[in-house]
Each structure stands twice: as C-alpha cells, then as structure tokens.
Amino acid sequence: MPCRLCNENKPLMESHIFPEWLYSPLYDENHRFFVLSTDANKRRGTRPKGIYERLLCHECEQRLSRWEGYARNVFLELPLKVIEDNRAFVFAGLNYASFKLFQMSLIWRASISDRPEVHRIDLGPHSEKIRKMLYEELPGEVYEYGSILMLPALSQQLMQQFVYPPERLPRKIDGHTAYRAILGGLFWLFIVSNHSSRVPHEVFLSENGNLPVFKVGGPAVMFMQQLASDFFAAGMLNNPK
DSSP, X not given: OOOTTTOOOOOOEEEESSOGGGTGGGBOTTOOEEEOOXXXXXXXXXXXXXXXXXXXXXXXXXXXXXXXXXXXHHHHTOOOEEEEOSSXXXXXXXXXXXXXXXXXXXXXHHHHOOOTTSOOOOOTHHHHHHXXXXXXXXXXXXXXXXXXXXXXXXXXXXXXXXXXXXXXXXSOBTTBOEEEEEETXXXXXXXXXXXXXXXXXXXXXXXXXXXXXXEOOTHHHHHHHHHHHHHHHTTOSOOOO
C-alpha cells in the first residue's frame, strides 16, 4: 500500500493519528491511554500508547513530525507573548507556516484514518488538496483550511480528561463545512474550505504569527457540557460539576 502523503510504494510506519502530547493528560500512572465511549455498556479499554495506523512512510512521518514538534513547543514550552482582551487570548510570534501546516495535518490525518476510535469523516476533494499542500509544505492563505481555537468556559481539569476526534458540524458556518474537535484541552473548529472569504480572517492564525484563542461561550460550551455529561453518565469521566 502506498504512503498516503507522497503516494509512493514504501514501507509504512505505525503513524499516530494525533500527536502523543495531546494525549498526555489521558494517560494513567502506568502510561496507559484510556479509550472513552459514551456507551454505558462499554468499559474503558486501555493501551500503552495513542491511536496509531500504518499510513505514512518514514520520510513523510518525519515531515509531519517537525510541525507537530513545533506545535508542542508552542503549547507547552515556548515563552510566547500573550495579549488578552475581552474576546480572546492572542499568542504572538508563531511561525505561520509551521503551525498552519500542523493544523491542516490534524484534520487530514483524521480523514484518512480507518481506526474505529476516529469518527469517519469525508473531506471529499479537499482531502487531495490538503494532501498536496502538506506534501509541498505550502500553508496557503490565512483563509485556506483555517482553524478556529477556543478555550472552553469549563475547568481545564475536566477538559483534559478526554480527546474528541473531529466530527462534522450539523450545520455549515457561513456556507462552509466545518468539523469540531477537542484536542489538548481546546475546542477546535476546522473550516474545510479553500475560499472561506465570508469567515472573518482575524479568527484564524495570521501570516504575521498571531494566533487567537477565543474565550468561548454559547453553542461550543453547550456541546462540551453535554459531551462531558454523557461520558460521566457512562462512568468514563469524573463528575463534571
């Protein structure tokens, strides 16, 4: 089977669908990852690592790993300048290409995965467009396949208890298909469009390296509260109160 990024017939690696550092809050003291389900009849399964699948050759895995490593530093290590206003925290000084390609790689990896833990999503012709952009290391314009990040108005302790893979929103945003996810304690909206001109560009990572993380309210919080309640009812989370 060819590599899903370069399309060449090469030995495939066990590629992670989402970076390991996004799972770190979910590991127990024995470094086991808990698989969550809202089905009360299903117990939590454990595995010693995150969700992996044979998708990429070594060279392509290393290519995506560079961007993932950069994003990890942004979230966990780099002392970035943060500007706060009533709507958002704005992280300044990011490398636009590295972080934008990381964002795009998340939704693309999820779309090509066959793992049962990942929601089946179909990006249609956008999957091939994103693949080419990733392979050629082209982040595109701000509005091309941009992501909106939100900080939930819930305790970080609660939000760090689970990862929710991307799933399609029931309704479009300004005429564009979007996917929601919970990764690394943040709520993500992936706008799958290469011409999302009706979405205000200031909600995305800017070319000068400013990343807004919005103080979210409304529908996103309602969704996450319901999701947390479902997991709690199934015995998969601590009490979300």
